[in-house]
Amino acid sequence: MRVDPDQKAILSYDDIQVDFDLLVSVPVNMGSPVIDKSGLGDDLGFVPTEKYTLKAKDHDDIFVLGDATNLPSSKAGSVAHFQVDGFIENFQRYVDGMELLPTFDGHANCFIESGHGKGFLIDFNYDVEPLPGMFPMPGVGPFSLLKQSRMNHWGKMMFRWTYWNVLLKGREMPIPAQMSMAGKWR
Numbered sequence: 001m002r003v004d005p006d007q008k009a010i011l012s013y014d015d016i017q018v019d020f021d022l023l024v025s026v027p028v029n030m031g032s033p034v035i036d037k038s039g040l041g042d043d044l045g046f047v048p049t050e051k052y053t054l055k056a057k058d059h060d061d062i063f064v065l066g067d068a069t070n071l072p073s074s075k076a077g078s079v080a081h082f083q084v085d086g087f088i089e090n091f092q093r094y095v096d097g098m099e100l101l102p103t104f105d106g107h108a109n110c111f112i113e114s115g116h117g118k119g120f121l122i123d124f125n126y127d128v129e130p131l132p133g134m135f136p137m138p139g140v141g142p143f144s145l146l147k148q149s150r151m152n153h154w155g156k157m158m159f160r161w162t163y164w165n166v167l168l169k170g171r172e173m174p175i176p177a178q179m180s181m182a183g184k185w186r
């Protein structure tokens, strides 16, 4: 029902009180109002989507990419980027009446700034959790996976340039759309 910051307590409608030292609350992640209005979405405003082909489950001629899907992948720019790569091939197959390929594996790749000039890098998909290793070149890197490093921070800084000059201009990125186990260890 409400949070009482002075008492440091969460209070429910049925008079239950839960005390806290530090409250970290995460609101429910909802889809876009435009999806709600379209009637394509589920209760949370995401479009039910086939996990590996990105076709809308309940509608022909509609594919869903990026934050609009209800998939168990991250809502992230890298995910939208990797989805597009596989979608292009599948869309052409769809137009030609061919069977769709399972081109999207849930691949996500994110730098995470951790402060003091350092950062993390994680690379994962539907089935493989973030693992330690080196990226993008196995054993060489220069970026380390699931580990804090200064090089990861510089990678994030360099990505700004890549974003404006490579991604937005539609140039090829030398990173495959599907996740690779090369350079990762358990």
Ligand SMILES: Cc1cc2nc3c(=O)[nH]c(=O)nc-3n(C[C@H](O)[C@H](O)[C@H](O)COP(=O)(O)OP(=O)(O)OC[C@H]3O[C@@H](n4cnc5c(N)ncnc54)[C@H](O)[C@@H]3O)c2cc1C
Binding pocket: 032, 034, 065, 066, 067, 068, 075, 076, 077, 078, 079, 080, 110
């Ligand atoms: C604060 C923040 C930080 C983030 N940081 C990162 C990060 O560090 N790394 C990362 O990978 N991802 C990050 N993300 C996530 C990333 O931005 C999204 O996953 C990505 O932009 C999704 O792309 P999209 O094309 O699906 O949706 P969007 O980029 O949201 O594009 C949807 C577009 O539809 C438009 N639109 C909405 N309604 C209508 C309408 N009725 N008519 C016409 N147009 C409409 C919107 O204006 C928007 O331009 C971040 C997101 C947020 C909010």
